[in-house]
Amino acid sequence: MSVAGEFEELYGAAPEGVWAAPGRVNLIGEYTDFNDGFVMPLALPHTAVAAVSRRDDGELRLHSADVEGGVVRLDVAALEPLAGGGGSWAAYPAGVVWALREAGHAITGADVHLASTVPTGAGLSSSAALEVVTALALNDLFGLGLSRPELAVLAQRAENAFVGVPCGVMDQMASACAIEGHALFLDTRDLSYRQVPFDLAARGLRLLVVDTRVKHALGDGAYAERRAGCEAGARALGVRTLREVPYAQLSDVLVRLSEESVRRYVRHVVSDNHRVERTIALLDAGDAAAVGPVLTEGHASLRDDLRVSCPELDLVVEAANAAGALGARMTGGGFGGSAIVLVAAERAASVAAAVEKAFAGAGFAGPKIFPAVPSAGARRE
Template identity: 70%
Template sequence: MTFHEVYGGEPDGVWAAPGRVNLIGEHTDYNDGFVLPLALPHTTRVHAARRDDGVLRLHSADSGAQTGDGVVRLRVDELEPAGAAGWAAYPAGVVWALRTAGLPVGGADLHFESTVPTGAGLSSSAALEVSTALALNDLHGLGQDPAGLARLCQRAENDFVGVPCGIMDQMASACCTEGHALFLDARELTWRQVPFDLAAEGLKLLVMDTRVKHELGEGEYAKRRAGCEEGARQLGVPALRDVPYERLDEELTRIATPEVRGLVRHIVSENRRVEDVIRLLDAGDTRGIGTVLTDGHASVRDDFRISCDELDLVVETANAAGALGARMTGGGFGGSAIVLVEDALTDKVTEAVDAAFDAAGYRRPRVFPALPGRGAHAE
């Protein structure tokens, strides 16, 4: 359905925000660390019209079976955390976050359509939030910059939806630029755009969406975050970002439990891996990052314990077939892996993974290249 078919009028404009894939830096953002995401060409688009009567109407072309006209109707002055269900909680939470920040959002009619795969660990929720925030920012003249909108979107997801995510997804969706990865310091909220033109070097970064999401993952994200906070408490630091990599082995002897010890080891070593990838990219050695990606997968598999059989199979098979490196990306327990591969070996690696999934009785993954796209924008 179109905006006109849903609401009977025309939108004031169309805004888009991308999903993201994280090159390296998994679960480091809520530990005040470093991340290196890039925006995908897949976007959530919102057709939006301003309202000044305090009414918020939401409709998604992608929400599947719907009752009635499928429109969610809310009042902006009655929004409270957990006051909206399902996909609508994300845009409603953005409106709530904007208003609690003292910004004059009067209401809107919003119609969403998206090409960002859901459940693939590619930040479909952040794309939904950031597209909403940018549309409302322009419609109501709020004057917020992209980083400010990203922070408010994170608050919406943390405090309204109830997901304790870090800032990476929203910052990537809001601030990435085409042809670049975003090197972000999640504590200082400083960043720089790192050129990432794989095609010029005869390389591809493949996203392999396993199309599985294991129920074990429900609630495990929050447990990992709480475990990281416990590790920082035991070490007497504000966040695990403050643990020096050079003293990691010594510091680990102070951690009481093996589970927390593994979380600490992953976060501290993962921050170092982000810095290693940046050094390699700055030196023009893009191929050299492959081994760092694979090391990162071993860390999320063994220390952070968020991988799964399907993701491990992608990584093992792709590397055995000649990939330069591979790792899972996103929150874990399913979703996607990324594979760095010579362009000439793309078909060989993809066919090897397909064959391995066939042999294991899994549905073949959905494969597409990660082409660094632009951040949120008006169309």
């Protein structure tokens, strides 16, 4: 049954509309977005889909096809941020309603039914997809007139202030603003962005996503600790954010930092901003294959400086590169989740098989491997 059909079965009437918002995979630029830095995500074909109708009685009813349990009923006027963070899947769409109302928009209630094909806990922004699809649906239904970047910022606020996860804005911007066949080169300082053509097939290349199936939880404090460390580094260096630290001055800057972990975090962020700039230059020059070593270099930084990798992610990178991939790295928040592998199309199957063999040899559960196809951002279906 369709999402619209399930909605009608749940709520007794057809929805006013159906919307979709994708998950994303990040090509390069990790933990840079909350430092006002550069990122380069692309939307995936995997989406969160929402059938939605307005209500005028102040009630918010939420249901997910993917989670056991009935309809969650909430009073929109009584929505409050979750103490200590966390909460169920319903906190993400509820947080969007809260953020819209906090911004002065008169959301008088809604019936929402959600279904998602974005893998959860895989570093592919399943939560941002839920937030953005809810925000876009309410924007359309209530005639709010908000732009895509404005919706992304409100969705980020929902995750930061309501759910309690201190994420940057990359995930929501990718879900809201990406277009098919392109990667999104985003400057998170001012939310300016450029759609970069990313047709790997035309160049005989493929980008694989390897979901390790190791689940992470960014609300567990590790992400927040690294964000706090980056902010401490900026304070120690007398800058507002680490974006203001030039890569050419990195060596001189690092000797001014006394705390070892802060020094590592600063080195990663400044060098990863530089890696995004290098990647853009290579793509603009038509040399997508040369991006491979930049990815592998980025993984080493995430593993050694930021220390957010795990044995499964490291094994993907090692096995893929040993089997002839052009480059690979973990993507997303880390501590599990997914890696990406850039590979010549004719070697994609053999590289994938080498990764699966390496996982079996290490006693790990088999990974899920699929191509990253740059897809459309949020839209009304």
